[in-house]
Amino acid sequence: MxxxxxxxxxxxxxxxxxxxxxxxxxxxxxxxxxxxxxxxxxxxxxxxxxxxxxxxxxxxxxxxxxxxxxxxxxxxxxxxxxxxxxxxxxxxxxxxxxxxxxxxxxDAERRKLNSRLHSAGHLLDVCMTNVGLGHLEPAKGYHFPDGPFVEYKGTAPQNELQNKQQHLELEANNLIAKGGKVFVATLPYNEAAELCGGCLPDYIPKESSPRIVRLGENPGCPCGGTHVSDLSEILGIKVSQIRTKKRMTKVFYNVES
Known part of the structure; x- marks a missing residue:
């Protein structure tokens, strides 16, 4: 058609x-x-x-x-x-x-909630590195209101993940409280890679111009979704569970209403 x-x-x-x-x-x-x-x-x-x-x-x-x-x-x-x-x-x-x-x-309210959930997922990616779980590679995110989570390739001992859960939530909420403008732009590959910490995922062709989203002063990431205009608009994140299974780690979260 x-x-x-x-x-x-x-x-x-x-x-x-x-x-x-x-x-x-x-x-x-x-x-x-x-x-x-x-x-x-x-x-x-x-x-x-x-x-x-x-x-x-x-x-x-x-x-x-x-x-x-x-x-x-x-x-x-x-x-x-x-x-x-x-x-x-x-x-x-x-x-x-x-x-x-x-x-x-x-629908403004639905867009706002979807953007907050999506932004929160990317912010957790940043915080995973900040709390010492940067060896886990981001794989995918599910940013639907019925049960949002972010998933990572790799595992860590379950007791370590449980110990990190509170630190992860605290780190995310500290960054939210600090705030920071959200930057979005379609950039040439090399500029995009520099904004994302020096490299991009392998699935992005080197001749392409990916769309990059950067939350505050944190490293950017390629993303085609919608996000808040400032980190403070997320309001707050609650990390409800971290679990590992079949060489993958899932972090379940939600945002304050």
Missing amino acids: AENFSPTKLEYYENMWKLQSTSILLSSFQGEDGRQVLILDSTIFHPQGGGQPADTGVITSAGFKFVVQEVRSKDKIVYHYGFFDNSENEALKKNLEKGAEVLLQV
């Missing part, structure tokens, strides 16, 4: 805190699950991925209101899944024509 479309412009890449914008409708159709799908030339909606849940919100025009329930990305095209709410049939038909301008509005 989207093979003839140019890649969707990701506005949140440039401005993670933008919650409203306009875009151009490229296509509207019914998905396999029965929901309606909109494809736009640009979007501020973050699709599910990278351990972060999708944004929700609404897309409106003069003749319709489209409730965005889910956002997915495939082959650089972003798909907005949802339903039309209280739209007049004739106006809907007219305004769903290709080229129509639409207004996008992201």
